[in-house]
Amino acid sequence: MNILVCIKQVPDDSVEVSLNQATGKADIEKIAPIVNAFDGYALEMATRFKEAHGGEITVLSVGPEKARDSLRNCCAVGASKAYLVNSEAETDTYGIADTLAKAVAAIEAEAGAKFDVVFCGKETTDFTSSQVGPMLAEILGLPQVTNIVGLEPAEAGLAVKQETEEGYNMVDVATPCVVTVTKPEYDPRYPTMKSKMAARKVVIPDLAVEVNTDAKVSVTKVYEPAKKEAGVKIKEETVEETVAKAIGLMAEAKVF
Amino acid sequence: MVLVYIETAEGKAKNVGLEMITAAKLVSDKAVAVIIGNGNEEAVKQAATFGADEVITVASEGYNTEAYCYIMKSLVEKYSPEAVFVGSTLDGKDFAPRLAAQLGTGCVTDVVAVKVEDGKVVYTCPSYNGNLLNDMVVEGTPVVIVRSGSFKKADPAEREVAVTAEAIEVPADVMRAKIAEAVKEISETVNLEEAEVIVSGGRGMGAAENFALVKELADLLGGVVGATRAPIESGWISRAHQIGQSGKIVAPKLYIACGISGATQHVSGMIGSDYIVAINKDEDAPIFDIANVGIVGNVLDVLPLMIEEIKKARA
Numbered sequence: 001m002n003i004l005v006c007i008k009q010v011p012d013d014s015v016e017v018s019l020n021q022a023t024g025k026a027d028i029e030k031i032a033p034i035v036n037a038f039d040g041y042a043l044e045m046a047t048r049f050k051e052a053h054g055g056e057i058t059v060l061s062v063g064p065e066k067a068r069d070s071l072r073n074c075c076a077v078g079a080s081k082a083y084l085v086n087s088e089a090e091t092d093t094y095g096i097a098d099t100l101a102k103a104v105a106a107i108e109a110e111a112g113a114k115f116d117v118v119f120c121g122k123e124t125t126d127f128t129s130s131q132v133g134p135m136l137a138e139i140l141g142l143p144q145v146t147n148i149v150g151l152e153p154a155e156a157g158l159a160v161k162q163e164t165e166e167g168y169n170m171v172d173v174a175t176p177c178v179v180t181v182t183k184p185e186y187d188p189r190y191p192t193m194k195s196k197m198a199a200r201k202v203v204i205p206d207l208a209v210e211v212n213t214d215a216k217v218s219v220t221k222v223y224e225p226a227k228k229e230a231g232v233k234i235k236e237e238t239v240e241e242t243v244a245k246a247i248g249l250m251a252e253a254k255v256f
Numbered sequence: 257m258v259l260v261y262i263e264t265a266e267g268k269a270k271n272v273g274l275e276m277i278t279a280a281k282l283v284s285d286k287a288v289a290v291i292i293g294n295g296n297e298e299a300v301k302q303a304a305t306f307g308a309d310e311v312i313t314v315a316s317e318g319y320n321t322e323a324y325c326y327i328m329k330s331l332v333e334k335y336s337p338e339a340v341f342v343g344s345t346l347d348g349k350d351f352a353p354r355l356a357a358q359l360g361t362g363c364v365t366d367v368v369a370v371k372v373e374d375g376k377v378v379y380t381c382p383s384y385n386g387n388l389l390n391d392m393v394v395e396g397t398p399v400v401i402v403r404s405g406s407f408k409k410a411d412p413a414e415r416e417v418a419v420t421a422e423a424i425e426v427p428a429d430v431m432r433a434k435i436a437e438a439v440k441e442i443s444e445t446v447n448l449e450e451a452e453v454i455v456s457g458g459r460g461m462g463a464a465e466n467f468a469l470v471k472e473l474a475d476l477l478g479g480v481v482g483a484t485r486a487p488i489e490s491g492w493i494s495r496a497h498q499i500g501q502s503g504k505i506v507a508p509k510l511y512i513a514c515g516i517s518g519a520t521q522h523v524s525g526m527i528g529s530d531y532i533v534a535i536n537k538d539e540d541a542p543i544f545d546i547a548n549v550g551i552v553g554n555v556l557d558v559l560p561l562m563i564e565e566i567k568k569a570r571a
Binding site: 011013016017018019026092093094097125126127128129130131132133134135137138139142143144145146147159160162163164165166167168169170171172173174177182183215216217218219220221222223224225228230231232233234235239240242243244246247249250251253255256 | 321350351358365383386387389391396432434436439441442496509527530546548551553554558569
């Protein structure tokens with residue numbers, strides 16, 4: 001199958017983000033950029049699918065020049081082609097989805113072949129809107145399955161395993177389609193020396209696609225939530241004394 | 257008018273749907289509940305009880321992304337609401353963004369507060385694991401995905417409201433992805449969102465069997481067991497218990513964090529708790545920064561003593 005994986009470069013989500021008082025925006029300049037975790041799961045799922053059933057994986061991103069590094073990293077763990085819509089233009093989720101859709105059309109026109117499955121992460125770790133996948137599906141006119149943990153080829157397309165609150169759904173979906181991926185039971189693979197070397201040679205073209213900046217959602221203010229004040233920390237001589245004191249405070253606060 | 261989509265489970269309204277009636281009334285004169293499916297008489301009654309001014313029902317087979325988009329789009333076209341509110345559930349997050357794209361309007365996710373400023377509705381959404389908040393304005397008829405637990409349900413009152421059954425026929429070719437089988441793996445119902453007391457375990461619990469202590473304390477306090485991602489991934493407890501960015505967002509009256517370090521991933525899901533007690537052997541664990549009472553000690557030593565002390569205090 002001809003597979004596309006859309007990725008976003010985000011600041012390392014293990015680092016706590018604070019407000020840059022001077023710019024009034026998130027202070028993320030010094031945080032290492034990485035591939036969004038759920039996009040990494042999507043790529044790993046796509047790669048396992050390709051290994052089992054054949055096909056080729058292309059990765060696509062809309063972002064600044066340095067997002068090229070993330071695309072290259074993807075080429076070391078399963079993707080063989082990569083494209084960048086090289087832009088720092090600000091827009092909203094719909095703008096990004098629309099830009100991705102135009103990029104998909106451009107890649108398909110150039111290759112003369114359609115994608116069978118478009119993978120996205122279920123959300124990004126920075127804004128966690130979970131909007132881009134479903135919006136992209138709508139703009140491309142394709143069906144969608146969100147929050148998936150696996151997929152297999154089926155007679156009329158794909159049999160997709162979708163995580164639910166109580167277990168999972170098996171969803172039959174026709175291809176082409178868009179899927180969004182949540183954390184499966186496995187972790188993404190690490191690149192090898194050899195795969196890294198090969199990825200270095202991949203040419204990552206800039207797509208001649210303009211970012212749709214006609215945003216319908218705009219951010220008027222960014223701020224830090226009121227901090228919760230730390231209470232008391234108890235560490236007495238013995239654990240019995242510590243617990244007794246804590247229970248005393250809890251009883252005083254009437255929480256049980 | 258705001259259309260408030262109320263998701264149901266076994267004929268009952270999910271809490272977030274009822275909470276959104278409160279949110280809708282902060283920005284509009286009228287909250288109209290939309291209930292899709294069959295056998296939802298109880299949910300219709302709940303919507304009225306918790307403040308909906310009108311209720312629209314649409315008969316439909318089970319959930320389907322594109323069918324629900326079709327139904328909601330038909331309603332938006334007929335009623336021209338100021339906004340559409342959808343709860344931040346798996347289904348809500350599945351269809352709402354697609355609906356927004358169909359309507360050509362903006363969408364905001366995980367809204368935790370709403371206000372009107374200079375005649376414009378401002379939606380507040382967290383970003384970066386809840387470390388920042390963003391005030392957002394949306395052009396057109398926004399599709400607003402509201403985080404559960406962010407608004408309080410109205411005080412219940414017996415009320416008679418108009419209930420309109422809309423017949424919307426979804427063409428068969430609209431539904432291109434179909435749920436062939438729904439498998440229930442998790443049989444227990446864990447109602448974290450409505451719990452007044454939650455006792456949660458983290459990596460520091462050390463092993464599956466130690467979760468019995470968490471459960472014992474939760475039972476004693478009439479609460480529910482929660483967990484961070486680590487014990488779930490280790491298979492100590494089912495993911496129905498997960499609290500945090502990728503689990504449930506909770507705001508109980510009392511939250512007891514056992515062997516939880518306090519990564520933002522988890523904290524963003526429980527920071528709204530009224531009173532937080534943390535037990536951790538690491539004196540510098542970040543969980544202590546947000547705890548009302550921090551207990552420095554080995555959780556396996558502390559929990560049995562706490563259980564004993566609480567029993568004693570109550571005797």
